[in-house]
Amino acid sequence: MVKQFPLNLKKNKLKFSVTVTLKKDVLDPQGKVVQNTLFDMGMNNLKSIRQGKHFEIEVNENNQIEAERKVDEMCKKLLVNLIIEDYKINKI
Amino acid sequence: MKSSVIVFPGSNCDRDIAVALEKMQFQNQMVWHKETKLPKSDLIVVPGGFSYGDYLRSGAIAGKSLIIDEVIKAANSGCLVLGICNGFQILTETGLLKGTLLRNKNLKFINKDVHIKVLNNNTKFTNKYQSNQILKINIAHNEGNYFTDPKHFEELKKEKLVAFKYCDKEGNINENSNPNGSLDNIAGIFNSNKNILGMMPHPERMIDEIISNKDGINLFSSLLN
Numbered sequence: 001m002v003k004q005f006p007l008n009l010k011k012n013k014l015k016f017s018v019t020v021t022l023k024k025d026v027l028d029p030q031g032k033v034v035q036n037t038l039f040d041m042g043m044n045n046l047k048s049i050r051q052g053k054h055f056e057i058e059v060n061e062n063n064q065i066e067a068e069r070k071v072d073e074m075c076k077k078l079l080v081n082l083i084i085e086d087y088k089i090n091k092i
Numbered sequence: 093m094k095s096s097v098i099v100f101p102g103s104n105c106d107r108d109i110a111v112a113l114e115k116m117q118f119q120n121q122m123v124w125h126k127e128t129k130l131p132k133s134d135l136i137v138v139p140g141g142f143s144y145g146d147y148l149r150s151g152a153i154a155g156k157s158l159i160i161d162e163v164i165k166a167a168n169s170g171c172l173v174l175g176i177c178n179g180f181q182i183l184t185e186t187g188l189l190k191g192t193l194l195r196n197k198n199l200k201f202i203n204k205d206v207h208i209k210v211l212n213n214n215t216k217f218t219n220k221y222q223s224n225q226i227l228k229i230n231i232a233h234n235e236g237n238y239f240t241d242p243k244h245f246e247e248l249k250k251e252k253l254v255a256f257k258y259c260d261k262e263g264n265i266n267e268n269s270n271p272n273g274s275l276d277n278i279a280g281i282f283n284s285n286k287n288i289l290g291m292m293p294h295p296e297r298m299i300d301e302i303i304s305n306k307d308g309i310n311l312f313s314s315l316l317n
Contacts, residue, residue: 026239027273029199078156081149081185083192084239 014059014067020080020087021052055079056092064091093316095120096133098163100154105140105176105296112296113137116312125157133171135315136163140177140232140294150193150235151178155185164188172216172315173288177233180280180290189283189290191240196233197273203232205304206271208256208279208293209263215282217289218255219317220310226263227256227307229293231271231279236292238274238281248281255280255289 022028031051038046057074061067071089080087095118099106106122113120121131130136143154154160160182167173167188175183183189196202205228210221221227240248248254256279260269270277272292280291295308 026194027197029195029197033199078152079148081152081192083241084194 012060012062014061014064015092016057016059016068016071017090017092018055018057018071018075018079018087019052019090020055020075020085021050023084023086026084093118093134094132095135095137096123096131097121097137097139098123098125098159099139100125100141100143100157100182102143102145103139103141103178105178105294108294109137109139109176109296112299112308112312115299116309116316118312118316123159125154125159127159128162130159130162130166133166135172135174136166138163138173138175138179138182140179143178143182146235149181149185151181151183151185154178154182160186167283167288170285170287174217175288175290176294176296177231177236177292180292181235183288183290188288189281190244191238191275191281193233193235193292194237194239194273195235196237196271201232201234202236202271203230204271205230206293207259207261207263207269209259209265211254211257212252212282214252215255215286215289215314217282217286217311217314220314224263226259226261228298228305229295229307230297230304231293233272233292236272236274238278238292240275245275247284248278251284253282253284253286254278255282256291256293 031049035049059067075087095113181193184192210225213221213223257265257277258270258279259265265277295311298304298308
């Protein structure tokens with residue numbers, strides 16, 4: 001018997017990724033240690049590394065502008081500390 | 093004087109601060125973070141620890157808990173609020189104190205007794221200390237590296253909102269006496285009304301000669317003054 005998947009399984013659902021990194025002038029000691037280690041491992045052409053966080057967020061919403069607005073609100077209210085961090089939202 | 097200590101999952105200095113407050117004759121109550129009402133309090137303490145395992149950022153999740161709305165309301169109407177260690181991190185996440193606490197510059201968890209200098213003794217929290225008095229107080233944190241924007245930094249200096257700075261035994265404030273990379277050696281700050289104090293060092297651990305020293309006692313006796 002062929003298994004029937006509901007056709008509208010993915011309807012009303014949009015997926016985003018959010019990348020959070022420390023702002024340019026905030027010291028990123030973890031990124032620095034990773035950078036130094038890679039350099040010591042012989043990756044001589046390495047220029048710089050900044051470490052960050054990655055979130056994957058699904059929103060029950062079919063209007064992309066509205067969904068992005070919600071993700072942006074999540075970032076501003078909890079996911080990101082705007083004093084020290086920058087963020088980027090991407091549709092995936 | 094009535095005090096309340098807010099308890100989160102992962103708080104681990106809540107009992108220490110309760111012992112200190114009771115020793116100093118405060119009538120203390122412990123308040124679970126899911127409560128929606130605060131008992132009548134003259135002082136609210138947000139204790140140290142690792143609320144929610146430091147998930148997302150230290151203090152970020154606790155800063156959005158149910159009881160925090162009540163703490164913010166009380167603080168804005170003048171109630172005294174003391175945040176120690178993780179409590180300081182939580183207060184910055186709620187916006188009651190400006191700035192933030194970054195990871196220690198050397199990436200290590202630091203647990204040791206350090207010296208701090210009392211910069212402003214003209215407040216409800218510090219009036220029993222001498223100006224420029226040097227205290228020896230324990231620190232135990234991974235994110236104690238205070239950081240803020242230049243505008244707020246100027247305000248801190250101009251309005252004398254820096255409570256304590258890290259120093260050495262002789263009172264020298266410099267890079268060598270800065271344990272965690274904190275901006276200008278800042279160890280504790282007030283809000284602009286000076287009814288909220290956030291500090292990384294643990295005064296509640298310094299109330300008994302047998303286990304440490306008594307350098308923390310005057311913070312509590314100042315509040316009673």
